[in-house]
Each structure stands twice: as structure tokens, then as C-alpha cells.
Amino acid sequence: MYIRTKKNIGEEEKNEILKFISANKLGTIIKEEEKYFKIGLVGNTEKVDLDILLSFAGVDEIVPIGKSYKFVSREFQPEDTIIDIKGKKIGGGHFLMMAGPCAVESRESIFKIAEAVKKYGAHVLRGGAFKPRTSPYDFQGLGEEGLKYMREAADKYDLLVVTEVMDSQDIPLVEKYADIFQVGARNMQNFSLLKALGSCRKPVLLKRGLSATIREFLMAAEYIVAYGNSNVILCERGIRTFETMTRNTVDINAIPLIKEKSHLPIMIDASHGTGRRSLVQPVTMAGVVAGADGAMVEVHENPECACSDGMQSLYFDGFEKLMKNLQKLLEFRKEIL
Amino acid sequence: MYIRTKKNIGEEEKNEILKFISANKLGTIIKEEEKYFKIGLVGNTEKVDLDILLSFAGVDEIVPIGKSYKFVSREFQPEDTIIDIKGKKIGGGHFLMMAGPCAVESRESIFKIAEAVKKYGAHVLRGGAFKPRTSPYDFQGLGEEGLKYMREAADKYDLLVVTEVMDSQDIPLVEKYADIFQVGARNMQNFSLLKALGSCRKPVLLKRGLSATIREFLMAAEYIVAYGNSNVILCERGIRTFETMTRNTVDINAIPLIKEKSHLPIMIDASHGTGRRSLVQPVTMAGVVAGADGAMVEVHENPECACSDGMQSLYFDGFEKLMKNLQKLLEFRKEIL
Amino acid sequence: MYIRTKKNIGEEEKNEILKFISANKLGTIIKEEEKYFKIGLVGNTEKVDLDILLSFAGVDEIVPIGKSYKFVSREFQPEDTIIDIKGKKIGGGHFLMMAGPCAVESRESIFKIAEAVKKYGAHVLRGGAFKPRTSPYDFQGLGEEGLKYMREAADKYDLLVVTEVMDSQDIPLVEKYADIFQVGARNMQNFSLLKALGSCRKPVLLKRGLSATIREFLMAAEYIVAYGNSNVILCERGIRTFETMTRNTVDINAIPLIKEKSHLPIMIDASHGTGRRSLVQPVTMAGVVAGADGAMVEVHENPECACSDGMQSLYFDGFEKLMKNLQKLLEFRKEIL
Amino acid sequence: MYIRTKKNIGEEEKNEILKFISANKLGTIIKEEEKYFKIGLVGNTEKVDLDILLSFAGVDEIVPIGKSYKFVSREFQPEDTIIDIKGKKIGGGHFLMMAGPCAVESRESIFKIAEAVKKYGAHVLRGGAFKPRTSPYDFQGLGEEGLKYMREAADKYDLLVVTEVMDSQDIPLVEKYADIFQVGARNMQNFSLLKALGSCRKPVLLKRGLSATIREFLMAAEYIVAYGNSNVILCERGIRTFETMTRNTVDINAIPLIKEKSHLPIMIDASHGTGRRSLVQPVTMAGVVAGADGAMVEVHENPECACSDGMQSLYFDGFEKLMKNLQKLLEFRKEIL
DSSP: OEEEEOTTOOHHHHHHHHHHHHHTTOEEEEEEOSSSEEEEEESOOTTSOGGGGGGSTTEEEEEOOOSSSOTTBTTTOOSOOOEEETTEEEBTTBOEEEEEOSBOOOHHHHHHHHHHHHHTTOSEEEOBSSOOOSSTTSOOOOTHHHHHHHHHHHHHTTOEEEEEOOSGGGHHHHHHHOSEEEEOGGGTTOHHHHHHHHTOOSOEEEEOOTTOOHHHHHHHHHHHHHTTOOOEEEEEOOBOOSOSSSSSBOBTTHHHHHHHHBOSOEEEEHHHHHOOHHHHHHHHHHHHHTTOSEEEEEBOSOGGGOSSOGGGOBOHHHHHHHHHHHHHHHHHHTTOO | OEEEEOTTOOHHHHHHHHHHHHHTTOEEEEEEOSSSEEEEEESOOTTSOGGGGGGSTTEEEEEOOOSSSOTTBTTTOOSOOOEEETTEEEBTTBOEEEEEOSBOOOHHHHHHHHHHHHHTTOSEEEOBSSOOOSSTTSOOOOTHHHHHHHHHHHHHTTOEEEEEOOSGGGHHHHHHHOSEEEEOGGGTTOHHHHHHHHTOOSOEEEEOOTTOOHHHHHHHHHHHHHTTOOOEEEEEOOBOOSOSSSSSBOBTTHHHHHHHHBOSOEEEEHHHHHOOHHHHHHHHHHHHHTTOSEEEEEBOSOGGGOSSOGGGOBOHHHHHHHHHHHHHHHHHHTTOO | OEEEEOTTOOHHHHHHHHHHHHHTTOEEEEEEOSSSEEEEEESOOTTSOGGGGGGSTTEEEEEOOOSSSOTTBTTTOOSOOOEEETTEEEBTTBOEEEEEOSBOOOHHHHHHHHHHHHHTTOSEEEOBSSOOOSSTTSOOOOTHHHHHHHHHHHHHTTOEEEEEOOSGGGHHHHHHHOSEEEEOGGGTTOHHHHHHHHTOOSOEEEEOOTTOOHHHHHHHHHHHHHTTOOOEEEEEOOBOOSOSSSSSBOBTTHHHHHHHHBOSOEEEEHHHHHOOHHHHHHHHHHHHHTTOSEEEEEBOSOGGGOSSOGGGOBOHHHHHHHHHHHHHHHHHHTTOO | OEEEEOTTOOHHHHHHHHHHHHHTTOEEEEEEOSSSEEEEEESOOTTSOGGGGGGSTTEEEEEOOOSSSOTTBTTTOOSOOOEEETTEEEBTTBOEEEEEOSBOOOHHHHHHHHHHHHHTTOSEEEOBSSOOOSSTTSOOOOTHHHHHHHHHHHHHTTOEEEEEOOSGGGHHHHHHHOSEEEEOGGGTTOHHHHHHHHTOOSOEEEEOOTTOOHHHHHHHHHHHHHTTOOOEEEEEOOBOOSOSSSSSBOBTTHHHHHHHHBOSOEEEEHHHHHOOHHHHHHHHHHHHHTTOSEEEEEBOSOGGGOSSOGGGOBOHHHHHHHHHHHHHHHHHHTTOO
């Protein structure tokens, strides 16, 4: 449900509407259109008599949104969301490349990797400082130390930092160092975390849960948006299937379908999605030809020795090759009818 | 890996071992056996020269554990874990019945339900005060108010309280009112939450994730145990499959298999597992005949009007019937060869 | 859609109806009720003006069936189907036990097994002569030789024979030796085979496909019934899930749900469903307490040496124990409210 | 296991080897290499003393194949299989486009469609005459009549014919009209059908089963090859997942992975794989950029009125657009490093 205001509505008329909404304990999500506003209503509208609004001077129409995901839908916002992070953009034709190790392992290592991924064209340095591991006995990440190393390396090479936040308590710490919060697949329905990120202003990279449907994925994004942060980047990273020869199965259908349904940018992560180095390039390319707004890949200076996920990390030369092919593919993509 | 001490080991010899372990930055999980101790080593033992321990006076043997889930395995502890919560027990032949509404909806309602479930034999009152909902626009629970109502109702009718904790930040609040922490299916791999619950002393009811394997389920329990809390109750509540006529598919295989592999008690939740009232009794009975140590069912005084999950909640008379049948079945189960 | 005739309808009036149906190129499935008939219409009724039938003397009502599975539904036939095979019955309270090796391996072996399963109470000897194997290089069964051995062993020990038919071409051969045709999980949607079995008179044991939904399972049964053979026994044998510690996951929900939706008898096969000997008893018991009309288990005189599926076959003493427990459980089941 | 012969082996020496193999009741699959032969052994080699072969004049080496899929593996044949069907080729860089309606509906319709798909560049006309339908009450295809119409239309427009064969009994009939046999997803493990197709000479298009793993898919192809027909074209057509917004989920990982593991050509079918018209182009393009050797799409002159699968069929102009984009993409693909 959103309110479509009259064109050229005055400040006073707008405030009257907002006052009414707030008096009814509802929140708002406001989009400025050419000459009017869409004022989305957040919260339980069932007990509120919205028809009264139709008598307000500034109100043109009350528009229902048929979907359970409302503010992330194309119905609410037909045009692509473009997210601008310190001048680097994703969405609406802008492509963002994120690369780096699975986990930050040492200061030296992250600097080497940052230098390499920058050289071949990445915009964002990825790397985990807090690692969600199936076993409590596996390497859990360097913590704040890792965050510091990432920030320094990214600053040196003019990269942004994306890193996972695993718990609402860790948000202030991660926010200090990161440009983009990453929510991991296992936390896609950690609703406390999603709500808490809704009150942050930095963008959130939301990874699809291992067995989440597309609708659930969009609903998780809706949580962040409804709680106040509309800078959400979706990431298809493979779903769990019966297949055992690959780690997960990248759901390629999801990319063009989500672009149909939602205005949010969507990326592809073929490293986690396949779990095999040799598949990272073809599957990333597949995602991009199908419409992805960005890609994330794991790159390591010495994959054989990586603390985690070495099997799926690209060597520097593999990343160079991928970036060259992606450049050409992005050119080619502009010509597709 | 655990250390088997010599029989009748003295306090001094034991301390010498513990001091060595602690000096090497490892944690311990200690089980007292008839005349000796098993001292489980927690943490990364790879860089520690454990052979030195063999020269210690109190050490009999260093025993490797082959499984990735170590301290929850039958290898480490062959006998069933029995958890005693204010005199009510689960495991090792003790059966615990948990019942109540999906969500606490009002003071009046939870008192009515508590009275009824107590009358027919339940030991624990279940009910959500913080609800994990797919949509941000659905009822999210009464919060602390709901916790208070539950505690009062449970106290009046001599019941224990089990309720979900969704975030590590909420632990102190929930701990104030609940006897058992519940970790929901969507949070089964919320490792921050699992670690935080490891430092609590109250038991944890851990629900299996929607697409978690049995190994991942046991590993999640291992997190809680490895971080210090060995009072973990497992709960099979259905996994996601292609089936659309039921909400989830209860994995009946998991119950006898987990009892083979682990000493922890395991329950069945057929309300969430089937999503259909008519299936709650047959599937609960199936779980119990297959070896479950407890069961959880949703009961509501007026399921048609429930805020959530009404379709799967039993009426009071349905719960009465189930409890009578379960009593007989538990008697019968003792005779199975 | 079915026609409900008037009570005490005469032969002539009935023939008039049947003539009309046949003239419109539709088939029929006829159920005799106390004093009237239900005449089910098979085929595409869209282009037929059925309302004309309402003017026929013998027609009381034309009743739509809301489900896509029509003649297997409780809507068409509320009471349980009871199938009588040479005096041995399944359905409507009659329990049928099928046991035997995965594959017939030799004359000597099948005789030994037949003797043992008969001794402990089985009614039907199972065993494969044509084996559907994932690899072309695995043992494919003894073929007709195996069928002969089974028949002889079954005759000697007063058992029925159930065995798989893999292809419509093999029906005449298998029909010569078997009392019940088995359709394997991989062939559940081999529609040519289902249609061909529709023209047979011997009962068909239809196994649920590895990733079939309950609706698809019932639709597969509907094929056999719609093509003329209403003696269909359903068999839940486990579906494919992400679990790797068991071979498949027995869908225990399916048993009470199918009994709600359909009048056909349903069995449980815990040997294929779990793939682990230790789980066969608890899971079979779970199926029976949830309402199964029969059970199928693999039994072998020397499971370690079986050509296939040895890991899941019971030893003779395990089968003896299971049968004793099942007898008691069937007694107990009568008392459930 | 295969025998590598000496270089420039004489006819007599070769026959000596083949005689030995045949005397031991094994079959052969023979590949001619530059100056020698690889003679693959088909059947159970366990009881045969193959070492004797090492004393034969023409034998150079006995080479084990580590995989369960042997003759379809790159280990046995490193170079791509190229299948030539009346001058039209697939594999080894040759791209084959198959298009047409889900089912042949009338003579007029199939001629219209054939004309259009030919015009825009298709090589093969697809269409079902025997349709595998979940419900016995749905349109089952025109049968032989449909085959005739297809053949005529294909001949008029210089197209090949691919159509499904559902049962081993139907092979002679289908062979009369088709150039390529199609095995549907539900029949991927209909081993009787696979074996029967092994004795045919026309190529087989094998669709991946709805819940088949890649290994099982390759094993199904192995059946056809081991029984004598090495002209197998694989087809990824989507697997069953939890997703409900698409019909199936195209497993894009499978395409580059299968190309790594097997020398057989692999196609993508995005019509069945997605079930949504708007996704057919992006997902087909994704498959092609990831390495597919061919594609199959449904095209209909009036999708709204199609007997089946109308929602996923392209209009003629959609097909035209797809073909133009594919031409460019195939050019582009040659430049990928």
C-alpha cells in the first residue's frame, strides 16, 4: 500500500499526510518521483481507516501492492535502484566486481591480494574476518584484526570493503571498517540481524539462503528495506540440491526473474555457488549474460594453502583472464536485444 | 580427542593435566566415569605436542574421536544424557511433553492453554514471544510482555517454560523468564547465537534447520557443547522437501539414527513438521515408537483464531486424545525388543 | 465426474447410460454401492454434453470430483479398498507383510529365505529378477530363471510372489510367475508401463518416485485405475533429500495423509527408505503406528554376501524380532483412539 | 578398462584380441586413434584373467578407467564427440538448434511452426507425438499421426526431426519418422528403454531426470553407449528444487562440468527448465556462454492456445530475436580465453 501524492504537492500538505501516518503508528518509505511522491506505508494497516486520507488535500490515490514483498518490488519502483558507494556504483547498468580471499589470513596476504584484484579491475575487496563455519573446531577468522588489515589494504588500493557481519551485536564493530555489510546465506532469515541492519545507512549485500525460495529471498530484503535501509544488494550464491559434484547449484533462473520482480541490484557468486575453480569463469559469465549487476569471486595468492575454500579460489592469472572476458562480455551485453 | 585418566587419580595429578591443557590455550569438557575422568580437549590441538601428556602421572591414554561431532557423539559418552530441569527429566527413558500455542497472544489465552495442557499431562509450556516471521508485516510476538505471561501461567500450573531466543542480545531477557532456550530452525547455524548459549547454564532446545543434514545438526549442537553448555535437547521438526501438501517433511529416519550416533535427547515436533492438524497425532506417535525422548505440539483454545499456525494447532480435546494414546504407547515401547 | 444412479436401478436403465457413455468415447469405472451405482467417467468429458444424462430414467445426479486424482480419491470411494490375493488381504484393517532378498541370487538361496520369512509370518515373497541398476556394469538380475525360482519357493511355502516389471514388453513374462506386479520408484512415471498394467487384472504395487510429490504419486496410481485396474497398492519407500547418512528419507507424513486422501492401501518399505539395517525396525514400526496397511523388508540369509543392498537387509533373527514386535504393535494399534 | 593396442597393429593381431574378449562373453567399444586402437571392455570383467592379454602380440597396455561412467568419460576419449546427422552436426564447436511446439497439434500448425523456425535458423524440428503427462486425463499426443505431420513438415523445410519415445515397444514406430530419439526426463532411468536404444543407430537425445545427479545422468548415457550406440546428446533441462516461481531450476553448473568430465555434446533446454517465456532467452544465453553445444526451445504460432506448456513457448518474433542474439553470442564465444 502506498499513497500517491498530487503533483507539485506543497511541504505543508505533505507534512499533514506524514503526521496522520505517524499518529497511526505506521512507518513510511518515501520515493520522490518527477513531480510527486510515493509514500509507502510500513506496518499493520489493517486497523487503520486509510480512506480518510482520500480527503486530504495532497493525496491523489491510495495504491495497493499485490505482492508480499512490497517495497522491493517493481510495482512500487519500476526503475532500477542504483547504489552509489563512494562513487562506485551498482545497478541500472553499472557493474560492480568484488574479489578477495574467503577469509583474511594475514596482513601480508590481504595486501598482496588487494593489489592484484585492483590491478585487474575489481572495485571491492571481499574477505571474512568472522567466519561462519559448520564446525566449532575450524578456523573462525581473525576478528577485528582482520577487519583492520582489510581496511588498510583497501584504502591503499582504492577499493571498497565488503565483509560479513554475523550478529547484531557486531554491527558497530564491522561498520567501523566496512563499506558494505554482508549477510551470509545461513543468516538470510536471521530476522534480528536484518532488522538491525535496517537502521544502518551503509549498503547490505544479502546472500540467498541455501534452501530459500526467491520469494523468501525478496522477503528477507523487504525486512531490511521496511526497517529503513533501502540500499540492499542481492546475491545469488547457489542453492542446495542433490548434486554432490558441485558444492551448490547456482540458480541461473533467479537472476533474470529477480530483475523482473525487483528493482534491487543482483549479483552472482560463482565461487561458493560451484565450489570448483574450473567452473567459476563459465558460471560467472552465465550470470552476467543473464543480467547480473555484479559478481563476487574468491581470489587467493596461493589457493592451495588457503585456510578455507581453497578449491574454489582463483589464482591471480585466472582472475586476470576472467576480468578480460567479463569486460568483453559487458560490451557484448549492451547489444543484446 | 580426549584424555583418559588413570583410575583413582588424585586431585593434584588431575590439576597438573588441566594446567598443561590451559597453558596450551585449549578448553576442556570433563566427564566423570566410575573411577576415572575423560577430559575432552576443545580447540585446535594440531600445534600442541600432546604426547608429552603420556608422561604425566595421571594420564592413562589419549583417545582420538573419529567424528567431526566429538563431544555429542556416543564415542565420547556411550550412555544417554539425562537432563534434569527442576525435577522434570528428558533422556535415558524419561519422556518430556511440551505443549502450548505457537505465539503467546494474551494473558488470558496463555492461562487457559496452560491449564489445559497441564491437565492432560504436559510438563513444559511452549509459546513464542519473539516470532521469526518470513514477512516483516506479520505478527512479530508480544516481546517481554509475552514472556511474563508465560512465566506466570507456567508457575501457576507447575510447568516449565520453553521459548525461542532469536538473537544473542536477547539472551539475558529470555533467560529471566524461560527454563529452556529454544533455537529455531532458521537459526540452527546462527553460530554467534550458538556460542553465546554455550556460556549459559540453562538447557537449549535446538531445532533442526529446514535443509540441514543430520551431520550439520549434530555440529550445531557441538558448538553449544564445545562452548560450555552440555544440556542440549535436539528436535526434529521436519525438513524442506518438494512436497506441497504438507508444510515440511518429518525425517523419521533421523530419530533412531541420531540416537545411534549421539547421547543427546531428541524430540519430535509434528506440528511444524506436518503443518496439518490431522497428521499431528499419527506422526508424533511414529516419532515416539521410533525412539523420541520427548514431543512438542501446538495447542490452542481456539485454533481458528490463532495469530499464526492455527491450521496445525490441536484443540484441547485433540490434545487429550493424543496424551492418552502416548501414555499407552510409552508403556508399549518398553516391551519392544 | 461420476454418475450416481437412482436406487434399485434396472438393468435396462443402466445399459442405456453405459451406451451413451460409450457412444461418446468415454470409459467407465463402476462401483456398486448398497442399492445404486457410481459410474465414473474416464476420458475427456469437456466436449460431451453430460446434462443430457440428467433426463435419463436411471440417473440421479452427476457428481463432480474436485481432485485431479479422481477414482483413487476418498471422494469417489469413501471406504478402504481391500485387495484379496488368493485369500491374503491388504487394506481395511488387513495387514500384509512382504519380505525377501533384494535380488533373487540362486535357487538355493531363495528357498532358504522363503522358508525363513514364512516361518516368522510373512505373506508375500519379494525379490527382483530384473533389477534397475544405476550402472550398466552392475548385476542386472537372473531374468526368467529368477522368476521360476521365486515361484517354486513361494509355492512350496504358501507365499505370494511380488516382483518388479521394468518394461511393458516384460508384462506377459512376469505375469506368468508373479501374483503382484511391482513398479519401481524410477518407473513411477513410466506412463506406458502404467497404462499397460491398467489392462492387467493382477494387483500392482506402485512405489513412490524418488522426488515425486504425493499428488504425482496419486496421479500415477490414477493412470493404472483409469486404464482399468483398480487393484493398486501404494508404497512409500523414501524420497531423495540432502541427507547422506541415510539412503533416502522415509516420508512418514505421507502415510496418514494418503490414507486421508485415498482409499487405496499404502505400505512402508523401510529397507530402501533408510538403507541401514539398524533403522529398518524403528522406521517400519513408525510407519505402522502411523497407519500403514502393509510393510516390505529385505531379508537375506547372508547379507554380507548379497549381490545388492546387503547393508539394508535384515538377518533372519532381525526379521524374527521385527515380526514379533509388529504383531504386538498391530494389536496395540487397534486401541488407538 | 580398455586395451591399448600396439601401433600399426595388423588385422590378424586385432582379431586375436577380439576373439579372446568375445570368448569371455564381454562386449567391446572400439575407438580408432592415430595409429592404434582403444578397445573398451563391456561387461563384468571381474572373473576374467585379463593379464593373459598382455602376452598377445597386439596388446600394448591394459588401461583402467577410474570412473563408474567409463566410455562416456574424457578418460576414454579426450576429444569431443561430433555427431553428424544428415550433414547437420553437434559437438566439437558445432552448434545445433532445436525448436518447435511442445506437442504436435495439427498438420497445419506444425507446418507453420516448421517454416518459421527454419527461417530464423533452427536445424531440428522438435515436437511430441507421445506426451508423458502427469494426469491420465490430459492430452496424450496425436500418436503416429503426429509423427507423420512432423516428418512431412521437416522434409519440406529441410529440418531434422527429434521426438520422444516413451517405451521400448514404440521404438520401431518412432524410428520410422524421427532422426533423433528423445528420452524424456521421467524416463532417464528407464533402463529397458536405454538398453533398447543402445541397439539402435540413430542418435539419442537424453534429458536429465528431474532429481538426477550429474553422475546418474552420465551413467544413464553410459547404458546407451555400453549397449552399442555412442551417438548420445545430453540435455540439461532443469532439476526439481524448492522454487515455485519457476517450473524447474536449470543447473547451469552442470554444463561446464559435464564438458569437463565427458566428451558427449550437451544442450540446454530453457523452456522446460524455467517454464516462463520471459526467462527462455536469458537462460539459453547463459547456457551457451557456459559452453552448451546446442539448445532446444519451444516455439508456437499461438502460445495462448497451445495444448500444453503454452506459458513457456516463444512467439515467432521472440524466437527470431533469440536466434539473432545467439548468432552474436556464438561469435563472441570464440573469443573467450
